[in-house]
Amino acid sequence: MLRAPSFEGSVRMRSYILRRLLLFIPVLIGISIAVFLLMHLIPGNAVDSLLGVEATDELRAQLTKQFGLDLPWYRQYANWITGVVQGDFGNSIRTGKPILPEILERFKVTFELSLIASLISWIIAIPLGILAAVKRNTLLDGVARVVALFWVSIPNFALATLLLLFLSLKMNYYPALKYASFFSNPVENLQIMFFPALVLGAIMAGSVMRMTRSSVLEVLRQDFIRTIRAKGAKERVVIFKHALKNSFSPIITIVGMQMGYLLGGTVVTEQIFSLPGLGLFILTGINQRDYPVVQGSILFFALIFGVINLLVDLIYAGVDPRIQYK
Template sequence: MKDYIIRRILMLIPVLIGITLCIFLIMHMLPGDAISSMLGIEETPEARQRLEEQFGLDLPWYKQYWNWISRVLQGDFGNSLRTDKPILPEMLSRFKLTFELTLLAAAISWIIAIPLGIISALKRNTWVDGVVRVMSLIGVSVPNFALATLLILVLSLGFSYYPPVGYESFIENPAVNLQIMILPAFVLGAIMSGSVMRMTRSSILEVLRQDFIKAVRAKGASEKIVIFVHALKNGMIPIITLIGMQIGSLLGGTVVTEQIFSLPGLGQMVLTAINQRDYPVVQACIMFIAFIYVIVNLIVDILYTYIDPRISYK
């Protein structure tokens, strides 16, 4: 297990380098740049040259990339071209919101999806199964921005409730924090629950067909023991895989939801930086998100051995 973890950590290096290099090249191929945005109508060749030399943008792209990645390896993610402030403190501050939003959305998804998926499997081909399958199909099909917009319209027009704007830390004010976070978390959790529900249903049905389930029932075990001890545990591998992928995706994929609910998270930071051509901010955020995504997948792989002892990484 230790050797496997070390190998996976070493694999992070080429993956992250490849991701940052791709993002770096794509950003530099986009029309426009941060210098033009900063100078506006006051842009002159002299002013442009001065700023390019100040930020090192007059160098060839490969030298710019090497200078940036060398600083990153030393823990320095550079400064924003727009604000000239260090990127890392703001990125970590915004990540707290995105991380909390991801955890709340994942918890809501599990609470909704796993019980309904189990019920759907046990009530196969009944009206209950049909309702659950329709719900899961809606969750898979409806985009998060559509559900978020519809939810805001219903609450505001039907119940005169308007979601609060801004952000309060859970430690400082738990009540206000939950009031702010619960709606966007519900939107993301409801969307996530569709695929988790479908996966739970199919996984449980597959396990229930196995011979060892018939043997457990033949020994006189209660249906609760059969379902929650034997069937669910053996069917968790694909469910855990899907949940791990969703959590990794959410950490970098909450841009639209954060924008709709005016949450100052990491996704909104990336979107603002892209619009402003703030290359160092985009590169730092993408690298950070990619690192978190790979770490989540590593944790999921390690969990496999605890869920199913038959899996070995020797």
């Protein structure tokens, strides 16, 4: 249970949040510069990708000037980042449409996929990690650790491809050609999202299971656990009321980090399962050299990742009374 902060604690918490947000500004600036330069260092350019075989020197020069690509790179960056600060992520070179509404719309798909994957991961990993810790050095513990190592080691694109081949060849299942949102058709939406979420959730479960096992095992070795057992407490009470409660801090940390990484790790999975998420949006933008799409989407991902890390730190301090805001 999260403890309610005192007035002094509330002041420290607000000060801590403000400092974290201010420190995040140079991080975002660094990410924006890195993404901008990397996109412009990729061979080819947006104009050639847009024109294709119809490119002529005159038409290429006209579009290059129209998109502002004839300016020095620092002028292009300054124009782009000035718009971002004002809430304007620019327009897509390919479609001419504003990018920010498209990012927000596609992020709903990516966020839902990440949320379902996280729930699957927690349902699998936390009970299995607790069981492995309680039954340590047994056959069950060994099998659980091997399975966790397998999920950690296998790349998500390989698992997604193998799963899709199995489903299509053995079960006649194919990804839906048209995405249905949860609010318009919940049943169809969950049918579409389940298998890609299962892939991401299984891979995430490996890290969460290992952290849960090690954290619970460390608490079970503490002196206060021996004291509780000596007083005659039932093993169920020892595990779930005392050991698990005191093990949550590192588990929350790894869960928060994994969820942040999961948002960015959906790129290939969305491509394989034809999900119109933000990951597929970025991949398409890279292939088409659509600079504003890629730059804006990655900067948005970085912002969300920073917010998730901040929330995890706040929850972490709320769960563990020994953590103080400074």
